[in-house]
Amino acid sequence: MHNKLEMAQDKFVESIGKLASSFGVNQFIAQLYAVLYLSDKPLSLDELVERLKASKGNISLNIRELENWGAVKNVWVKGSRKDYYEADPDVRKVVVNKLRSSVQKRMGQVSNMIEEFKELVGSAESEMTAEDKKTVKSYQEKLKKIEDMKNLATKAMSLAEKLF
Amino acid sequence: MHNKLEMAQDKFVESIGKLASSFGVNQFIAQLYAVLYLSDKPLSLDELVERLKASKGNISLNIRELENWGAVKNVWVKGSRKDYYEADPDVRKVVVNKLRSSVQKRMGQVSNMIEEFKELVGSAESEMTAEDKKTVKSYQEKLKKIEDMKNLATKAMSLAEKLF
DNA sequence: ATCGTTGTTTAAAACGTTCTAAACGATTAT
């Protein structure tokens, strides 16, 4: 391959990695996807080892993660008994899917936290001083705001899905 | 303070930390904000050391980061020469601000990458084989998609700001 | 002037995460 093309590709892969990383997504996984995305043909594990200069184990592990995300699939190449991998060409879909599942998961955790919080302060109400009760009131108001935000985030997410 | 209230508070703080962390935001900074957010009065560095069981230096460093984000401000407490800190009570604003600046920064980096990419493949065009030229064409199409996504993300961000 | 209080800086330690190398198991070719 032409040298400058390879440089351009590397820039792309590097940049996608950094972008993902800054949003809490594993840098290497993103790079792996980027390489497959740019490639005009499916790549084998060996080829990925070569292009990314990473260990077989590392690639194997993270390719499976990408498969779980639905971002990459295993394709059959006639005449070879190697596994070949192909990126889903619809980047938007991949990103939105990941974003949605991530947001859903986190919002679920926020819900749990809110429940636990309510239980804890509720169960203690009887043994409280007046001062404590004031604190509880203030906590509840603040928690309500968080809950509102959670609902808004969920709504925004489904809006985004239609928009994208 | 009542024991169960403290437990509830800790649950909250822990949860906010995890939430932030999973979106690439420093866990401790988020926890720091959470403690200040729940508090009905400004807290001093010493009090934060006590509540979070962390070192003075750590708190000092990360409080300044929160100040930079505009999420926390230094307030004067009559009769004390300590610094006291107060969380901006508008969580939405804080979150959206952070999100916006983060997205802006990253989208800027994507723009830079796209420019570099274009330059590299452009400058090499003359010395290319037919095969290379085909590759370039495919790269350019894929890059175009990324660019579209970048623009959409930027637009979505400003939409979100109005929505929130 | 000296001491005590307060916040900041920094070098090194601690920590969690990611990566690798090597062993392994499974499968196919000879």
Next chain:
DNA sequence: ATAATCGTTTAGAACGTTTTAAACAACGAT
């Protein structure tokens, strides 16, 4: 059957990030 080819697993190494402890600087009180 044996050897070669592949992908997976895993224990430990490597790495970057975060945290700490201690020294420090700034400031006010005595």
